[in-house]
Amino acid sequence: MPKRVVVIGGGAAGMMAAGQAAAxxxxVILLDKMKRLGSKIAISGKGRCNLTNAGDISSFISYYPGNGKFLYAALKEFDxxxxxxxxxxYGVDTKxxxxxxxxxxxDDSEVIITALKKFLTQNGVEIRLNQTVTDIIVEEGKTKGVHLAGNDEIVLADVVIVAAGGASYPGTGSTGDGFTMAVKTGHKVIKPLPxxxxxxxxxxxxKALQGLTLKNVSVSLWVDGKKQGDEFGEMLFTHFGxxxxxxxTLSRMASKALDQKQRVDLKLNLKPALTPEQMDLRLQRDFAKYSNKQFANALDDLLPQSFIPVMVDLSGIAPEKVVNKITKEERKKLCRLFQDLPMKITATLGMATAIVTCGGVDVKQINPTTMESRRVKGLFFAGEVIDIDGVxxxxNLQAAFATGYKAGNAAVKYL
Ligand SMILES: Cc1cc2nc3c(=O)[nH]c(=O)nc-3n(C[C@H](O)[C@H](O)[C@H](O)COP(=O)(O)OP(=O)(O)OC[C@H]3O[C@@H](n4cnc5c(N)ncnc54)[C@H](O)[C@@H]3O)c2cc1C
Incomplete structure (x- = not known):
């Protein structure tokens, strides 16, 4: 039998690995449990697919809070x-x-999938859809092939590349099977979390503010009372939080801390450009301007309309109180609310809505220059199944493509 590579998973990493090995x-046989390739690519970037970032490659590693250094070799080869x-x-112009x-x-992720399919077919990859791999066959420390669900079919192979994705958005086919296969073949899997x-x-x-987007605000994340992170930019209120x-960006830390049963709080600074003293002076100015108005009508210059009743309520100051009757203590408390508005985090929204999985196959057990397992010969990993995640x-797609590219090339060398 000619030497064969089986790739488990036809997402970004698997398609790149399969095409590259065939090239x-x-x-090469590419197996996917879904009825189409690239289900997650299809929904990525709100259906537009943000395939990579144009930033300087030397700073790329810093955008992967999860094991960025592991990606050094892959990004060097395929940046x-x-x-x-x-x-x-393959016919896709980018902007x-x-x-x-x-x-x-x-502005359509389908063009990315079409290009990848062209890459696969031009290089003669055999694509088999609706095929769920249940197990990787390992004998004497080497891969021998995979088991398929259903009729207990075995597909023999000299190389198996696991590109089965993470466990987030399971409707796209990535239901964590890659983690199970990794554990069954003797690998350590760092607990997958959203x-x-x-x-x-x-x-x-x-909830009262659902749909409201705030720009140029900062949010800090506190774990058991200690500040762990701080981000500046845009946020959104929803019906759940x-x-x-x-x-x-902050959610990764929250997810890990909640998993450890630690207390997680956010503090929202609505006016991050102001020092606390400047914030107080700003309030004093507005209160002087609106001194004869009721408190509820004195915050128009400082907050979006929908936020005003919420802030009034949180302040404990009666909405009908005339502004010139507001005490210094009340104003100071209001100041703190503007710059330190606390929210206790009870949970994440879970894997169903997580863009990426943190955790996965331990990077210590994978050779970063080949993506080959250090435990099993001829077994390679690529993409989100590995314990890497980016902002x-x-x-994340760049990481999937780059690790897929590396695994595909290294597989050929291995044969
Ligand atoms: C809503 C959303 C939007 C996103 N937007 C972006 C974005 O714009 N930019 C960006 O960089 N990242 C984005 N991401 C993240 C990015 O899409 C993923 O990190 C990336 O697609 C992972 O690629 P992968 O090939 O490793 O895994 P996946 O794309 O998850 O592919 C894994 C494949 O394996 C198959 N599979 C699983 N188990 C089996 C099995 N047992 N047998 C056979 N096949 C199996 C699955 O069906 C699936 O096709 C987004 C993610 C989501 C959920």
């Missing part, structure tokens, strides 16, 4: 520019948006 001359060139070759986010000009995920608050007032870019902005 190198291997006989953002190489990825953009790859898609151009750069705010924050260096790279999207196809077509990351880049909205957060639920104990307080009910965010908080979401939006800066919340998603939003195209970093």
């Amino acid at each position: 190198g001359g291997a006989n 953002n520019e190489a990825l953009i060139r790859f898609f151009k070759k 750069v948006e705010r924050g260096g986010r790279v999207f196809p000009i077509a 990351a880049l995920v909205p957060l639920k608050t104990a307080e009910h007032w965010p 908080v979401s939006g870019p800066i919340i998603l 939003t902005g195209g970093y």
Whole structure:
């Protein structure tokens, strides 16, 4: 039998690995449990696919709070520019948006999937859909193939590349099977947790603000009373709590702390450009301007309309109180609310809505220059199944493509 590579999972990492191995001359079978390839790519970037980031590659590693250093070799071989060139070759022109986010000009993730399919078929990859892999066959420390669900079929292979994704958005096919297979073949899996995920608050007032986006605010995250992170930018209130870019970035820390049963609090600073003294002076100025108005009508210059009743309520100052009757203590308390508005986090919204999984196959058990397991010969890992995760902005897809590229090339060398 000619030497064969089996790739488990037809997402970003699996398609890149399969095409690359086939381009190198291997006989490749790509298996996916879903009825189509690239289900997660299809919904990525709100259906537009933010495939990578145009930022300087030397700073890329810092955008992966989860084991960025592991990606050094993969990103060196297949960086953002190489990825953009790859898609151009397969007919996708790209553009750069705010924050260096790279999207196809077509604003449609389907063009990315079409390009990857072209890459697969041009290189002769055999694509088999609706095929769920249940087990990897290992004999004497080497991969021998995989078991398929249903009719107990075995697909023999000299190399198996596990690109089965994480456990987030399970409707896309990534239900954590890769983690189970890794454990069964003797690998350590760092507990998978949701990351880049909205957060639920104990307080009910965010519900009153649902749909409201705040820009240029800062939010700090506190674990058991200690500050762990601080983000500046945009956030959103929802019916369950908080979401939006800066919340998603902080959510990874919240997820880990909640898993450890630690207390998690957020503090929202609505006026981060002001020192506490400047904030107080600003309030004094507005109160002087509106001195004969009722308190509830004196915050128009400081807050979006929908926020005013919430802030009035939180302040404990009667809404009908005339502004010139507000005491210094009341004003000081209001000052603190503007710059230190607390929210207790009770939970994340869970894997169902997490953009990425943190945790996965322990990077110590994978060779970063080949993506091969250090435990089983001929077994490779690529993409989100590995314990790596990045922030939003195209970093997660870049990691999946780069590790897939490396695994595909290394598989050919292994054969
Ligand atoms: C809503 C959303 C939006 C996102 N937007 C972006 C974005 O714009 N930019 C960005 O960089 N990242 C984004 N991400 C993250 C990014 O999409 C993922 O990190 C990336 O797609 C992971 O690629 P992967 O190939 O490792 O895994 P996946 O894309 O999850 O692919 C895994 C594949 O394996 C298959 N599979 C699983 N188990 C089995 C099995 N037992 N047998 C056979 N097949 C199996 C699955 O069906 C699936 O097709 C987003 C994620 C979500 C959920």
